[in-house]
Amino acid sequence: MYDSNIDTRSPNETDEVSSSFRRSTMKSMRQIRHGIMLLCCCVWFNSHVLASSHTMPNIQTWKTSQGVRVYFAQRTRLPMLDINLVFNAGSSRDPQTQSGLSQLTASLLNQGTTKLSVDQIANQFGHYGSVYEAESTQDWLAVHLRSLTQAEALSSSVALLNQLVTTSTFNQEAVNRKKSQAMIALKYEIQNPTKLVQQAFLKALYGTGPYGHNPLGTPEGVNAITVEAIKSFYHRYVVSKNACIVMVGDLSLSQAKAVSEKLLNGLPQGHAAPELTFTEMQKKNRVHLSSKAKQTTVILGYLGITRESPDYFPLLVGNHMMGGMPLSSILFDVIRNHNGLAYSVSSVLNPLQQPGPWFVLLQTRANQSQQAIESVNTIIQSMKVRPITKKELNTVKANLVGSFPIAIATNDGLLEVITRIAFYHRPLDYMSTFKDHVNAVTADDIHHAFQHLLLQHTPIIVTVGPGKDHAT
Numbered sequence: 001m002y003d004s005n006i007d008t009r010s011p012n013e014t015d016e017v018s019s020s021f022r023r024s025t026m027k028s029m030r031q032i033r034h035g036i037m038l039l040c041c042c043v044w045f046n047s048h049v050l051a052s053s054h055t056m057p058n059i060q061t062w063k064t065s066q067g068v069r070v071y072f073a074q075r076t077r078l079p080m081l082d083i084n085l086v087f088n089a090g091s092s093r094d095p096q097t098q099s100g101l102s103q104l105t106a107s108l109l110n111q112g113t114t115k116l117s118v119d120q121i122a123n124q125f126g127h128y129g130s131v132y133e134a135e136s137t138q139d140w141l142a143v144h145l146r147s148l149t150q151a152e153a154l155s156s157s158v159a160l161l162n163q164l165v166t167t168s169t170f171n172q173e174a175v176n177r178k179k180s181q182a183m184i185a186l187k188y189e190i191q192n193p194t195k196l197v198q199q200a201f202l203k204a205l206y207g208t209g210p211y212g213h214n215p216l217g218t219p220e221g222v223n224a225i226t227v228e229a230i231k232s233f234y235h236r237y238v239v240s241k242n243a244c245i246v247m248v249g250d251l252s253l254s255q256a257k258a259v260s261e262k263l264l265n266g267l268p269q270g271h272a273a274p275e276l277t278f279t280e281m282q283k284k285n286r287v288h289l290s291s292k293a294k295q296t297t298v299i300l301g302y303l304g305i306t307r308e309s310p311d312y313f314p315l316l317v318g319n320h321m322m323g324g325m326p327l328s329s330i331l332f333d334v335i336r337n338h339n340g341l342a343y344s345v346s347s348v349l350n351p352l353q354q355p356g357p358w359f360v361l362l363q364t365r366a367n368q369s370q371q372a373i374e375s376v377n378t379i380i381q382s383m384k385v386r387p388i389t390k391k392e393l394n395t396v397k398a399n400l401v402g403s404f405p406i407a408i409a410t411n412d413g414l415l416e417v418i419t420r421i422a423f424y425h426r427p428l429d430y431m432s433t434f435k436d437h438v439n440a441v442t443a444d445d446i447h448h449a450f451q452h453l454l455l456q457h458t459p460i461i462v463t464v465g466p467g468k469d470h471a472t
Contacts, residue, residue, distance in 0.1 A: 056431040057414060059421070060253060062260075066269070070245040070260045071422045072253070075411055079149045081249030082411045083158075084419050085165060085263060088273040089141040089237035091217075092210035092353070098225045100217015103136040104178055105233050109143060110134065111174035113167040116160075118174065124160050128153040132161070138211055139353050140423055141237065146411075149250045158262050165238065166266045170230050182222045189216065193297040194361070196289060197464040201299040204287050204460045204471075205357055210276045239270020244422045248415045278354040287462045287471045295343065296369040296465030300376050301359025302453055307351040307424045314449035315349055315358070317441045321396040322383055323347025323360055330379060331360065341372040353424070358453060366466045373461060380459075383450040388443040401435045 057073040064070060094101045110132055111118045125132050130153065131146040143165060147157040189195040199214045206212030213221070245260055291297075305311055323331040323346045331345045345362035360380065364372040408414040408431065421430050 056434075057248075057408065059418060059428045059431075060256075061428065062257065064245070064260050064264070066240045066264055066267070068240050068243050068245055068260075068264055069422070070247065070256075071418050072247045072251075072256045072260075073414060073418060074251065074253070074256075075248055075414065076250045078411070079250050080411065081145075081147050081149050081154060081247060081251055081259070082415045083145045083147075083161070083259075083263065084246040084415055085143040085161075086244050086246060086419055086423055087141045087238055088139070088242050088423075089233070090137050090139040091213065091215035092138050092276055093233070093237060093273065094213065094217070094221070095229075096208060097221065098217075098229055099213045099221030100182060100215070101221075101225055101229060101233050102141055102237075103215055103217065104175075104182060104222065104225055105170075105230050105238075106134040106136045106141050106143070107178045107181075108170050108174055108230065109164045109168050111178070112169050112171055113163050114169060115163065115167070121160065121164065125157065128157050130157040130160075132164075136215055138215055138356075142419070144415075154259070158259055162263055162265060165264065168234070170227055170234070172227055175225075175227050175230065179222055179225065182216060183219060185216055186214075186219055186222070189214070193291050193293050193295075193464040194363075196291070197297045197299050197361075197462050200287055200289055200464070201301060201359060201460060201462045202357065204284060204462055205301065205303060209278060210354070211352065211356070235268070236270070237273060238267070240264055240267050241270050241272045243267075246415060246419045246422050248411045248418065276354050284471045285458055285460050287460075288467060288469060289462070289464045290467060290469050291464045293465055294366065295363050296366045296463050297361075297363050298369060298373060298376075299359050299361050299462045300373060300380070300459050301348075301357055302459055304349060304356045304358035304453065305351050306353065306355055307420075307426060309351070311449040311452055312351065313437045314441050314445040315453065317393075317396055317400065317438060318383060318446035318449055319347050319349040319358070320400055321388070321392070321446070322379065324349070325396065325399055331362075331376065334379060335362065335372065335375055339375060341368050341375060345376070351424075369463060369465065373463075377459065380450075381454065384447055384454060386447075388446065393441075393443060397438050397441070400438050404431075404434055 057075070060072045060074075062070050089102055089105075091099070091102045110121050113121070116124070129148060132144070134141070134143045136142075143161070145157060145161045147154050189199070202214075203212050216222075217225075243264060245263055247256055247260065251259065305315060309315075321330060323329045325332075329346070331347060335342045335345045342362040342364045345360065347358070347360045349358050350356040360376050362372060362376065406413075408417050417431065420426065421428070427433070
């Protein structure tokens, strides 16, 4: 709800664009084993969270001896630890001719090391009930481990994680297998109107810029990726000076510091990734892609903001009011309930390292698509001046503020938020001041934020549905 990338998370601030390629079936099997082991603990945990106060977790930070910044929040309710190793190596770093390189690299880290085969790696994690996964978003490549904090399980799992990050071999057989899986995932996305319209929107918005392609890549891009390209990407970006470590779980501070020293031990120092080069969006503002679907899927959007923008909280509140609240947003009320123009409609705010996208996503009958687009555009433009009552504003704020403790109630949720705090250099008190920042937003702040947003560019409209392909 609060922080995410267009290709990975929830519909309030992003879309569900993810794939079986990014989260393989091995993850599901490990989660099943791990879930059975912790089921009783989790039942107690959930009831405990609901009964607990909304005190925000404290983030402690330090640097390892390798100079890697660490962010740690102690959670003692369950005997487990969640770890994210985060590298500034997302799909925005893909070469133009090898789109999908970051994601493919991430997927290969557990496919064999200098000492272990892919089966041995899976068996060792499974033996200790640990969960491993890796993913690439637009901005980062992240490697995740969940382990019990029992000494042997944690020590062995951390050592294995270190081995994957520092000694992966990227053998040709594994590369071929993962490329085939990527091709299957891409074929699926092409058949999915929602995924197709989002990728077409990014291409129209960013052109050949870092955010202009599908993190999964394209068939041509994936096909062009070689073992040498993967190794080159890995050696350039999976390095200490391009990393941060995020940990949440049942460890003391001294234990957490000891674990952090082991995670990236042996990884070359390297260099931090350079700042992304931002390019202006393309001139084509209206794109239609043909689909066999009877309904039309629509995105109407603009170039958005970064998390450092002074408009971040006004747009967060304003976007939630306009299209972020399930079943009660302005868009849902007008477009669906009153006019019956859409099956579903929501707005998405997605700040990134460089200005991310902001857009409205909806599905409608093909013969109503233009009417729906015009109605959405009217609502968007009205946000610059629309009267906002105190009651309406307080309702939206209460929903945002009340949902935040729920979003970080689990280790997964807290790890996600702290990862974004770490990667995007947000203040360490972001969680404890979230309520104050939201409540400080006024109606005028929302009006000004939308004025800034909408005056920058003309909207880009992308549709997927019946009719021939065209772009203007």
